[in-house]
Amino acid sequence: MQLYDLTEACIRNGHSIYATLQLNLSAMHFEPYNNRIVILSHYLCSRNKKYNIMKPYIICHMMASIDGRIDCDMTERIGGNEYYEALEQLACDSTLSGRVTMQMHYALPEPFTTDNPAPANAPSVYKATEANGYTIAIDSRGTLRWPGKEADGLPLLVITSEKVSQAYLDTLRQQGISWIAIGKEGIDLSQAVQILNEQFNVKRLAIVGGGHINGAFLRAGLLDEVSIVIGAGIDGRAGMTAVFDGIGDKDYPTTLLKLKSMERVGENSVWLRYSLS
Numbered sequence: 001m002q003l004y005d006l007t008e009a010c011i012r013n014g015h016s017i018y019a020t021l022q023l024n025l026s027a028m029h030f031e032p033y034n035n036r037i038v039i040l041s042h043y044l045c046s047r048n049k050k051y052n053i054m055k056p057y058i059i060c061h062m063m064a065s066i067d068g069r070i071d072c073d074m075t076e077r078i079g080g081n082e083y084y085e086a087l088e089q090l091a092c093d094s095t096l097s098g099r100v101t102m103q104m105h106y107a108l109p110e111p112f113t114t115d116n117p118a119p120a121n122a123p124s125v126y127k128a129t130e131a132n133g134y135t136i137a138i139d140s141r142g143t144l145r146w147p148g149k150e151a152d153g154l155p156l157l158v159i160t161s162e163k164v165s166q167a168y169l170d171t172l173r174q175q176g177i178s179w180i181a182i183g184k185e186g187i188d189l190s191q192a193v194q195i196l197n198e199q200f201n202v203k204r205l206a207i208v209g210g211g212h213i214n215g216a217f218l219r220a221g222l223l224d225e226v227s228i229v230i231g232a233g234i235d236g237r238a239g240m241t242a243v244f245d246g247i248g249d250k251d252y253p254t255t256l257l258k259l260k261s262m263e264r265v266g267e268n269s270v271w272l273r274y275s276l277s
Helices: 007-012 017-021 072-078 082-090 099-105 166-175 189-199 211-219
Strands: 002-004 030-033 036-039 045-048 053-064 094-097 124-126 135-138 154-160 178-181 204-207 225-230 258-265 269-275
Touching: 053 082, 053 189, 053 211, 082 204, 082 225, 082 258, 082 269, 094 099, 094 154, 099 135, 124 166, 154 166, 166 178, 178 189, 204 211
Parallel strands: 002 036, 053 204, 053 225, 094 135, 094 204, 135 154, 154 178
Antiparallel strands: 030 036, 045 053, 124 178, 225 269, 258 269
């Protein structure tokens, strides 16, 4: 019996591994397929050594200038569809963005307010719908208001902390929006991604910004891969957010990476993929 890893081949060819092999991946690491053992778990989910948890395979995927800046207006000028085409090839079932990014692209302009701001003060999970993927928002205090229950054609899922008001959670429920409220002072990312894997069946998750949420996942030791499309342009402005930002510890150690692949995309852009494990 031979060993094959088909996941990367399927992803490179633009096929969903779920559709290609039609496997139930939720409870197994190895699956017999035509008298072969197909290895899947490294790419579809991963065990985090720091926290000893099962979580999605997590990729930070960003478009940046050659000096590592990610301002949206700037990146739109230096790239075409390369970023989105690369994201599609990564074959992630769900994407996750921070509050600022979600406010910019999806949420309503005015923040959520309530006459009863009493915090929930307890962990909770609400699954509004079964889905093959989610558009996930990080919103630690529950301030984002939503025009509907979907974004980018997928159900919304809000990850927040236990400091969120019960009124906000009630509003999400009324809108048919799923949530995970976990972490007493701020969001506990390690528990949140475990819940994503176990209760929402998220197997491949793309973190798509901004810089502070990327930095939070990096510091938490939850990233498996970094995928960067470098556009042919220089930002150069002082104080602009970088791909990984917001870590205040001056002694934070450098994160070493292993190059997986590099590819010229579009006319002048380069797509780099690095492994953290």
